[in-house]
Amino acid sequence: MSTRIQTMKFLLIIVIGQYIKPAEMQSDVSTRLTILENIVGHLLTGEMFATNDTLANISAASIAKKSKLLQISPREAVVFSAHRSGGVSGLSSGFIVKFDSIVTNIGGHYYPADGIFIAPVRGVYLFHWQIILCDTNRVYTEIRVSGMTKGKSYSDDQLYDTTANMVILEVKEHQHVWIQTSSSSVCINDYSSFAGTLLIPF
Numbered sequence: 001m002s003t004r005i006q007t008m009k010f011l012l013i014i015v016i017g018q019y020i021k022p023a024e025m026q027s028d029v030s031t032r033l034t035i036l037e038n039i040v041g042h043l044l045t046g047e048m049f050a051t052n053d054t055l056a057n058i059s060a061a062s063i064a065k066k067s068k069l070l071q072i073s074p075r076e077a078v079v080f081s082a083h084r085s086g087g088v089s090g091l092s093s094g095f096i097v098k099f100d101s102i103v104t105n106i107g108g109h110y111y112p113a114d115g116i117f118i119a120p121v122r123g124v125y126l127f128h129w130q131i132i133l134c135d136t137n138r139v140y141t142e143i144r145v146s147g148m149t150k151g152k153s154y155s156d157d158q159l160y161d162t163t164a165n166m167v168i169l170e171v172k173e174h175q176h177v178w179i180q181t182s183s184s185s186v187c188i189n190d191y192s193s194f195a196g197t198l199l200i201p202f
Helices: 003-015 029-044 060-066
Strands: 079-083 088-091 101-106 116-118 123-132 139-145 148-155 162-171 176-181 186-188 193-201
Touching: 101 193, 123 139, 123 148, 123 176, 139 162, 148 162
Parallel strands: none
Antiparallel strands: 079 101, 079 193, 088 186, 116 176, 123 162, 123 193, 139 148, 139 176
């Protein structure tokens, strides 16, 4: 039996509470959750259990040092949120919307003057945007990654109608991400916003 299969079998046995004798295992849910978190964290490091591994010698500290998912420090965090400082009208198709009022910009990778986010590292990112009309023209918008359309949104022709979308994308280092119009005579107000965060770095 392979080490990977043995590991998964070990995990399943822990879940149903059969690996350790009842007298040796505290019955409370908190203890079992802690055990599972340690095991899952160990699996995330990409290293399988050795035959002589036990729960006692799998420490949270060793997991934190090896797991990429647990290595993001405050210095490496990438989060931004911005909105329009005022309404803007008469936008043509292909106009990059400049969300020029910063709410959060951890890492400093969103550039409000241009409306562009530049990915500092390759990874999986989450982006969300919403556009609120200030007239009765339909609005089509899209999110682009280095010129390639990766998501779209559409609003009806009602005053103050809202269009929004959220996407999860793999973005390469130094690629540019922005929101642009894909219809003409666009009017949007200052409730319109754009936000993003790095979920998993590669």
